[in-house]
Amino acid sequence: MNEQLKYDQEDLASLLEKVKKQGIAFLDAIEDRPTSVITPKLSTLPLNENGFGGESTLELFNQRFEKIMVAATGPRYWGYVVGGATPAAIMGDWLATIYDQNPQAIAGQGDVSALIEIETIQLILDLFGLPNDFSGGFVTGATMSNFTCLAVARQWFGKQQGKDFAKDGISEKIRIFSAVPHSSTIKSLSMLGIGSNNFEQVPVLAGNREAIDLEALELQIASLVGQPFILITSAGTVNTVDFDDFVAIEKLRQKYKFWWHIDAAFGAFAACSPAYKHLVKGWETADSITIDCHKWLNVPYENAVFLIKEKYQRLQVETFQNSNAPYLGDPQENFNFLNFLPENSRRLRALPVWFSLKAYGKKGYREIVENAVDLAKQLGTFVENDSNFELLAPVRLNTVCFTLAGAENQNKVVDFLSKVNATAKVFMTPTVYNGKKGIRAAFVNWRTTSGDVDMVIEVLKNLKT
Numbered sequence: 001m002n003e004q005l006k007y008d009q010e011d012l013a014s015l016l017e018k019v020k021k022q023g024i025a026f027l028d029a030i031e032d033r034p035t036s037v038i039t040p041k042l043s044t045l046p047l048n049e050n051g052f053g054g055e056s057t058l059e060l061f062n063q064r065f066e067k068i069m070v071a072a073t074g075p076r077y078w079g080y081v082v083g084g085a086t087p088a089a090i091m092g093d094w095l096a097t098i099y100d101q102n103p104q105a106i107a108g109q110g111d112v113s114a115l116i117e118i119e120t121i122q123l124i125l126d127l128f129g130l131p132n133d134f135s136g137g138f139v140t141g142a143t144m145s146n147f148t149c150l151a152v153a154r155q156w157f158g159k160q161q162g163k164d165f166a167k168d169g170i171s172e173k174i175r176i177f178s179a180v181p182h183s184s185t186i187k188s189l190s191m192l193g194i195g196s197n198n199f200e201q202v203p204v205l206a207g208n209r210e211a212i213d214l215e216a217l218e219l220q221i222a223s224l225v226g227q228p229f230i231l232i233t234s235a236g237t238v239n240t241v242d243f244d245d246f247v248a249i250e251k252l253r254q255k256y257k258f259w260w261h262i263d264a265a266f267g268a269f270a271a272c273s274p275a276y277k278h279l280v281k282g283w284e285t286a287d288s289i290t291i292d293c294h295k296w297l298n299v300p301y302e303n304a305v306f307l308i309k310e311k312y313q314r315l316q317v318e319t320f321q322n323s324n325a326p327y328l329g330d331p332q333e334n335f336n337f338l339n340f341l342p343e344n345s346r347r348l349r350a351l352p353v354w355f356s357l358k359a360y361g362k363k364g365y366r367e368i369v370e371n372a373v374d375l376a377k378q379l380g381t382f383v384e385n386d387s388n389f390e391l392l393a394p395v396r397l398n399t400v401c402f403t404l405a406g407a408e409n410q411n412k413v414v415d416f417l418s419k420v421n422a423t424a425k426v427f428m429t430p431t432v433y434n435g436k437k438g439i440r441a442a443f444v445n446w447r448t449t450s451g452d453v454d455m456v457i458e459v460l461k462n463l464k465t
């Protein structure tokens with residue numbers, strides 16, 4: 001055995017103790033950690049011939065990177081949709097590393113980690129009140145979840161015309177409708193060989209909405225004269241957290257033949273609260289749903305699930321099978337995750353989710369969700385009442401989309417946001433909505449309190465132009 005490895009093996013308890021101490025120190029002081037830094041120019045150091053060993057490597061990391069690690073997991077990181085990590089999620093994530101399993105087969109040889117994954121999918125269905133006719137799995141993020149769902153939709157579309165796109169490639173134009181698809185959906189279309197230009201835009205409802213105008217959609221469907229299509233809908237658009245009308249979409253299913261996908265990356269969490277679950281009413285009849293776990297579920301990156309109706313398992317396996325690996329058995333007969341989703345080998349991503357769901361239960365998540373929405377409303381109320389700012393859309397759930405008041409200030413928005421972020425007390429991201437430059441604040445972190453919102457309101461007041 002290599003001598004550094006041998007040394008570290010013997011020293012493991014002390015190495016992990018150091019990491020634990022450092023981790024606790026970081027998290028205990030997360031409130032004071034800057035939310036952004038001016039990234040220094042770092043020169044890349046070459047790989048050394050002899051390793052430094054774990055302890056010196058930790059020192060090297062601390063010397064070079066630790067100080068510039070920002071509080072992305074802290075309470076005032078409101079850019080994009082960035083969740084934190086609950087204590088139990090960290091426990092599960094550490095253990096996923098320690099046990100280092102690769103969830104694949106359920107029955108037969110190998111380990112039981114696939115069973116943990118299946119049990120965790122069941123917990124996810126329970127959390128959202130979804131029926132058991134979905135099966136699912138863990139991927140790295142909502143991008144890969146959208147990709148996975150749309151890959152099976154693509155196979156379904158081919159099958160409607162007797163084609164096997166997974167085997168033979170795409171030979172027909174795939175008809176796809178969507179109103180406000182997330183950028184990752186468009187990226188999935190290019191990765192799937194469908195082409196990012198090849199989706200057909202559906203108009204949205206009038207009146208500051210981002211939801212599908214269903215009458216307009218029906219006109220578009222009529223032009224297909226009975227051809228199948230794929231409909232991509234939203235539970236929570238990024239700018240204004242709008243939801244499509246799932247009850248009405250379900251009704252369309254009686255008239256038309258389509259694959260129905262819902263991107264519910266963070267909007268799914270509306271289902272955790274009696275106050276907001278009406279937003280996803282009717283979603284249980286969709287063919288596929290994308291849900292991110294590293295956002296509102298508050299588990300560490302990289303974590304998301306896809307849910308696809310179990311009746312499509314055959315299509316799903318056709319899409320993802322390793323068909324030229326005889327040692328893996330017949331992919332249609334022996335369930336194995338590696339024939340079910342994009343990756344072959346994966347870490348046990350289910351474990352942090354399993355830990356956090358078991359530790360905090362339905363009530364814990366209801367409170368995380370309701371707290372985030374309350375905080376978005378708190379910031380929204382300030383924006384509405386302060387003459388220097390204006391809302392670009394009503395606060396529908398957990399995001400505030402706002403800008404500087406007055407058309408004459410449009411050219412100052414980017415600079416203003418830079419100044420706000422430069423305080424390092426809060427981090428928000430720019431956007432464009434309805435042709436206006438704006439700022440987005442998304443609330444999903446379990447740590448955030450109304451004191452945090454007050455602190456940011458002070459920052460906004462002090463820096464107003």
Ligand SMILES: *Cc1c(COP(=O)(O)O)cnc(C)c1O
Pocket residue numbers: 081140141142143144182184185236237238263264265266292304
């Ligand atoms: C964040 C997000 C995605 C992409 O998710 P990643 O986890 O970054 O891959 C897709 N759709 C929606 C609606 C999102 O909010």
